[in-house]
Amino acid sequence: MKKGLIKYSLAMMMLAGVLAGCSQVNGQSTGDTKNTSGAQAGGTNTQGGEGAIKIAVAAPMTGDNSEYGIGFTNAAKLMADQWNAQGGVLGKQIEIVPYDDKNTSEEATTIAQKIVSDGDISGVIGHFSSGVCLTAAPIYQENKIIEISPSASHPDYSKIGNYIFRNNTIISKEGAASVDIAVHDLGKKNIGIISIMTDWGTNTSGIIKDLITDLNDPNIKVVAHEEVMEGSDDYTPAITKLNEAGADVVICCGMYNLVAPVAKQYKNINPDIAIVGFSNAYSQQLIQLGGEAVEGVCFPVIFFSESDDPDVKAYVDKFTQTYGSAPSALTSQAYDSVGVLLTAMKEAGTTDSETVREKLNEINYKGVTGDIKFDEQGDVDKQFNKVTIKDGKFVKMN
Secondary structure: OOOOOHHHHHHHHHHHOOOOOOOOOOEOOOOOOOOOOOOOOOOOOOOOOOOOEEEEEEEOOOOOOHHHHHHHHHHHHHHHHHHHHOOOEOOEOEEEEEEEOOOOHHHHHHHHHHHHHHOOEEEEEEOOOHHHHHHHHHHHHHOOOOEEEOOOOOOOHHHHOOOEEEOOOOHHHHHHHHHHHHHHHOOOOEEEEEEEOOHHHHHHHHHHHHHHHHOOOOOOEEEEEEEEOOOOOOOHHHHHHHHHOOOOEEEEEOOHHHHHHHHHHHHHHOOOOEEEOOHHHOOHHHHHHHHHHHOOOEEEEOOOOOOOOHHHHHHHHHHHHHHOOOOEHHHHHHHHHHHHHHHHHHHHOOOOHHHHHHHHOOOOEEEOOEEEOOOOOOOOOOOOEEEEEEOOEEEEOO
8 A cells, every 4th residue: 555645745745846857758759749739837628528527638738848748638639539439438528638837846836736726637647757746746645636647757756645656667677678778688788877967867877877786797887977967969078988988888868859969979989889768768859860870779668659569550540640640658658548547437437536546456457558557556567678770760679
């Protein structure tokens, strides 16, 4: 059973106010160029009507990380449309209500309080970054509103309370997959780490170091670690230090806007460097920004849009047809998050949050991102695919 203690929750709110950046865009482009007019900070109803069941999507709809929030919203709308075409849930239509938290803790606090005060939201999909999730979650927990984050990976997030869920693996599991690629698939021994100066970047880089130490192999070691500002244009000083330390592989703890310029700038210095990213860098934007420099970059990802699974193919085709580009993994985890929440409501026969929460802890849901079964902590355990970039496309590693 979770421990949603009020003192812990308040402490996490204070802590998370200085946290930023999370995890993860995996997959292809989020399809964020269409149907964005409703994604405003105050929330705009996108479908449904009087008596509809309202589900909030709280995420960045504007700013540098807007593609994530818009991708979440598009995926949520697609899932809601499919349910509505079959009569909705509990005899009511589903309405997706986007809220723009700008990926800041301050705005997320305002958004969470608004959702609570409105009193007609049956669940929240979001937020995006772990720091923002840690800020908002105590408010939802205190008011018994279910929150399912498609992207939070910080281990403390789901500890906040029993109304807090994540449809994403904790970062230590993904970190282990990235290390496995670097050491066993690529056969590298001298590990360099470059990480963004956010809570997620700091936490993830520390986990990578611990995982490599736990290998207990004196031949495999971290030779250097450089922290950089997110969104910088010049990573040459950090790259130079990593290269001088003798790194033969660099694990990038950041999104595609870190991996792409690092790959370009690093390969100008050392064209043979191997680069491993995380699922938050697995995006079509990475290929667009990095070009030939990102050839060979590898990732662990939960969702692979080129999968041969017929359910995945049907979903990808529908999403691409609707929004103009294939969905990312985080976008797809938002899609499944809405699906599992609606399924819990249907099986519970009510939107009562306590009853739905109990049902979420019981059900097994087969989604496009794999089987979803929440443990007592509200976490899921999913399998990773190993993906690389070859000839300008994402392909599975052999």
